[in-house]
Amino acid sequence: MAVVxxxxxxxxxxxxxxxxxxxxxxxxxxxSHDDAExxxxxxxxxxxxxxxKCSDPSRFGAWLYxxxxxxxxxxxxxxxxxxxxxxxxxxGDLARVAVPHPESQAxxxxxxxxxxxxxxxxxxxxxxxxxxxxxxxxxxxxxTGASVSALKMRVQRARARLRxxxxxxxxxx
Amino acid sequence: MxxxxxxxxxxxxxxxxxxxxxxxxxxxxxVRVMSAVRAGARSEQRWWARxxxxxxxxxxxxxxxxxxxxxxxxxxxxxxxLAAPPLGERLAAAPVVDTIVFVRFVFVDPTxxxxxxxxxxxxxxxxxxxxxAAGNSGAWVVSIPLHPGRHEYAFVVSDGVQEHxxxxxxxxxxxxxxxxxxxxxxxxPEVAN
Numbered sequence: 227m228a229v230v231x232x233x234x235x236x237x238x239x240x241x242x243x244x245x246x247x248x249x250x251x252x253x254x255x256x257x258s259h260d261d262a263e264x265x266x267x268x269x270x271x272x273x274x275x276x277x278x279k280c281s282d283p284s285r286f287g288a289w290l291y292x293x294x295x296x297x298x299x300x301x302x303x304x305x306x307x308x309x310x311x312x313x314x315x316x317x318g319d320l321a322r323v324a325v326p327h328p329e330s331q332a333x334x335x336x337x338x339x340x341x342x343x344x345x346x347x348x349x350x351x352x353x354x355x356x357x358x359x360x361x362x363x364x365x366x367x368x369x370t371g372a373s374v375s376a377l378k379m380r381v382q383r384a385r386a387r388l389r390x391x392x393x394x395x396x397x398x399x
Numbered sequence: 400m401x402x403x404x405x406x407x408x409x410x411x412x413x414x415x416x417x418x419x420x421x422x423x424x425x426x427x428x429x430v431r432v433m434s435a436v437r438a439g440a441r442s443e444q445r446w447w448a449r450x451x452x453x454x455x456x457x458x459x460x461x462x463x464x465x466x467x468x469x470x471x472x473x474x475x476x477x478x479x480x481l482a483a484p485p486l487g488e489r490l491a492a493a494p495v496v497d498t499i500v501f502v503r504f505v506f507v508d509p510t511x512x513x514x515x516x517x518x519x520x521x522x523x524x525x526x527x528x529x530x531x532a533a534g535n536s537g538a539w540v541v542s543i544p545l546h547p548g549r550h551e552y553a554f555v556v557s558d559g560v561q562e563h564x565x566x567x568x569x570x571x572x573x574x575x576x577x578x579x580x581x582x583x584x585x586x587x588p589e590v591a592n
Contacts, residue, residue, distance in 0.1 A: 234437055241429050250422040260503075260533070263424060264542045268501050270432045271544060335417040342418075357415035385411050392414070 234274075241270055244287065248294045254354050255298040257343045261305065262298075269297040291369045295351065302347050341391040345384055348372075352380035353388070425531055434527070435499075435544045499544040500586050504552070506530060506567070509537030512559040516541055518552030518581075525555045525562075547588040553581040 252262035273293045280289045355366045363374045506514050514530040521527035530539035554565045566572035567582035574580050
């Protein structure tokens with residue numbers, strides 16, 4: 227595989243092949259299109275530098291997915307820290323307000339995305355992989371490194387929490 | 400399947416459906432990724448290919464020669480046991496130290512037609528890092544990978560007729576010998592948790 231041997235141009239083809247597919251997951255995870263693009267860009271750069279560790283080139287997609295997921299976790303953690311310490315910092319607000327999520331105009335989508343953002347990272351990730359990306363539990367386990375039973379538990383808890391949050395919102399409105 | 404479980408699946412499906420709307424990367428996304436990849440590949444190649452000047456005193460030269468001699472001929476001194484593992488093994492075992500940090504630059508000017516980021520990291524080339532408009536807010540953004548250290552930069556703002564060199568209004572400007580103002584950013588290495 228030319229890419230594993232460090233062929234930069236061949237890697238460009240892989241970037242184009244996976245960029246939109248993984249952007250959806252990253253956008254839902256981070257609730258921001260811009261942060262998602264940044265996380266994805268960072269993941270692609272990291273992946274290129276670690277290509278020699280991709281032991282099975284035919285599983286490149288799953289291997290890359292794992293890097294994207296880890297990068298999203300890092301961005302989510304970094305943003306949590308930033309929001310905690312610099313709540314008054316204008317840049318984060320600017321990025322969020324200036325680039326509204328395309329779906330934010332639809333009230334229901336915005337409500338769902340808000341509820342999703344309150345889940346802890348593990349639960350949000352498991353819910354998105356299962357129900358939005360529609361992966362099987364075995365594939366999720368391969369990508370995340372978590373066991374199937376742990377993932378099932380996370381999905382179940384995410385569903386219960388979302389149900390609770392969305393019912394509360396509807397009762398309140 | 401129980402009624403409860405079916406209800407649960409139905410609920411999850413209702414939640415997930417609007418979240419499945421596809422997302423599209425910006426048109427220049429792949430180009431930006433590949434310039435970051437190429438920049439990283441170049442800097443990784445450079446550290447060992449870069450010519451270095453080594454100054455040695457006669458005494459240290461003798462010491463270095465002795466060390467080399469022991470490395471090549473020291474079979475009987477036990478040096479074989481201490482010999483370095485093959486390069487492949489060392490590369491695989493070495494901890495990965497990630498020294499690239501993505502920095503987002505934001506510039507606000509609703510009247511601008513285009514904005515470019517120029518700096519010491521891209522040889523001040525205005526085509527290297529164009530900012531993209533963030534909606535209709537007048538904000539322009541770009542994220543680029545930078546190594547830890549001090550980097551000088553400025554924005555080149557075009558109103559469609561003329562281009563203006565502008566220091567970042569959100570930071571203290573620094574001037575060069577000719578009075579041209581620019582800004583600088585200090586990138587700290589990311590500390591692993």
